Amino acid sequence: MNDLTWTDTQIRRLKELGVDLENLPACFSTLAERNKIFQKIEKKQVKAGREKLSDFLIQGGKSHIEKLKETLCRILHQQGFIQVFTPTIITKAALAKMTIDEDHPLFHQVYWLTEKQCLRPMLAPNLYSLMVDFSRLNHRPIRFFEMGSCFRKESDGARHNHEFTMLNFVEMGLAKETRIDRLKELAAIIAKAAGLNEFRFESEDSTVYGTTLDVVAGPENIEVASGAMGPHPLDAAWGITDTWTGMGFGIERLLMISQGDTSIGKWGKSLSYLDGIRLSI
Numbered sequence: 657m658n659d660l661t662w663t664d665t666q667i668r669r670l671k672e673l674g675v676d677l678e679n680l681p682a683c684f685s686t687l688a689e690r691n692k693i694f695q696k697i698e699k700k701q702v703k704a705g706r707e708k709l710s711d712f713l714i715q716g717g718k719s720h721i722e723k724l725k726e727t728l729c730r731i732l733h734q735q736g737f738i739q740v741f742t743p744t745i746i747t748k749a750a751l752a753k754m755t756i757d758e759d760h761p762l763f764h765q766v767y768w769l770t771e772k773q774c775l776r777p778m779l780a781p782n783l784y785s786l787m788v789d790f791s792r793l794n795h796r797p798i799r800f801f802e803m804g805s806c807f808r809k810e811s812d813g814a815r816h817n818h819e820f821t822m823l824n825f826v827e828m829g830l831a832k833e834t835r836i837d838r839l840k841e842l843a844a845i846i847a848k849a850a851g852l853n854e855f856r857f858e859s860e861d862s863t864v865y866g867t868t869l870d871v872v873a874g875p876e877n878i879e880v881a882s883g884a885m886g887p888h889p890l891d892a893a894w895g896i897t898d899t900w901t902g903m904g905f906g907i908e909r910l911l912m913i914s915q916g917d918t919s920i921g922k923w924g925k926s927l928s929y930l931d932g933i934r935l936s937i
């Protein structure tokens with residue numbers, strides 16, 4: 657009997673405890689041998705996990721996400737951006753102005769509260785609204801950013817949370833020819849501050865969305881941010897005539913990649929994890 661291996665329940669528990677299954681024996685000669693090894697590993701992991709959680713609580717330190725948010729706010733303030741806080745509940749009309757209506761795939765990922773109100777799936781509609789107000793002022797450039805929760809119904813859990821934290825900055829009134837370089841410069845400042853040593857830009861020219869600039873990082877080239885520039889096809893619906901650049905980063909994605917993790921779950925808002933540490937141990 658040497659094809660005896662872990663049970664599904666044991667595998668689930670080992671994964672839950674953060675054990676790398678590749679470094680474990682996979683075949684056993686007897687049930688007793690297998691169960692003994694399992695219990696030994698489980699005991700060791702539970703002890704280590706509890707110590708980690710205790711240390712975190714006792715030291716009263718800051719979590720990775722808290723530190724990352726603070727760092728990014730500080731960096732953006734240094735670059736002359738002011739922080740704005742806008743409502744999490746937005747209207748169907750605001751989404752429609754972003755062309756997100758029944759025909760748009762994102763429309764079906766939206767959490768609707770009433771027929772006309774939803775939890776925002778992105779910060780862009782509110783930031784567009786502020787752009788309209790700021791554009792009445794005389795000075796340029798105008799720089800602002802928001803960091804806050806967005807909500808989307810998602811099916812792929814490894815890289816998506818239903819509630820996640822978006823950081824979106826906007827810079828208005830730059831010379832047209834400098835926009836893309838400045839957008840790349842700011843994206844690089846943020847990516848480096850978030851601890852991404854390597855990242856790539858992916859740019860696309862689309863007749864519908866104009867020029868887009870994504871930031872991808874990690875061994876699996878995961879998207880951590882998407883940027884756009886104005887004049888943009890959506891500007892007319894809002895009455896915007898300024899030039900602008902803007903980019904939205906997923907804070908939990910940044911954290912997941914900077915921590916060398918391949919799944920996002922433990923870095924988002926959670927009752928199962930605290931600062932990446934499993935709670936049910």
Ligand code: ATP
Binds near residue numbers: 815909
């Ligand atoms: P993806 O194709 O990876 O689902 P997206 O292109 O739909 O992402 P955007 O609308 O461009 O996402 O949002 C900007 C950023 O917000 C993304 O680059 C990503 O970092 C983050 N993001 C988007 N959706 C989620 C989610 N459900 N969970 C965590 N982060 C997300």
Ligand code: MG
Binds near residue numbers: 881882
């Ligand atoms: Mg994107």
